[in-house]
Amino acid sequence: MEAVVDPLLSLLGPALTLLGVVAAAYFTYRGSNRKLRSDAGQQMIDQHQEEIAALRGEVADLRRTQRIQGDYIGALRRHIADGQPPPPPAWPEGLIT
Numbered sequence: 001m002e003a004v005v006d007p008l009l010s011l012l013g014p015a016l017t018l019l020g021v022v023a024a025a026y027f028t029y030r031g032s033n034r035k036l037r038s039d040a041g042q043q044m045i046d047q048h049q050e051e052i053a054a055l056r057g058e059v060a061d062l063r064r065t066q067r068i069q070g071d072y073i074g075a076l077r078r079h080i081a082d083g084q085p086p087p088p089p090a091w092p093e094g095l096i097t
Helices: 007-081
Strands: none
Touching: none
């Protein structure tokens, strides 16, 4: 006895299978693309955090230099105000490179 397959089912089955494969590929692509975007975003955040840390270090160095300069200016002004003759007080360590 031969099994009779409905002609609509024989045409519709492969079409549904193909549709399922295409849909699965599309959703896989979207998920992968979204993950790549988030990885790139995280990489950019990490890079910015490194740059911020470097800039904070530079600002700290500039503040230290400015404080040393201010202290030296104060020492020079006191030297002059006290009427002391030349030579002026010695340069502070780290101010002249």
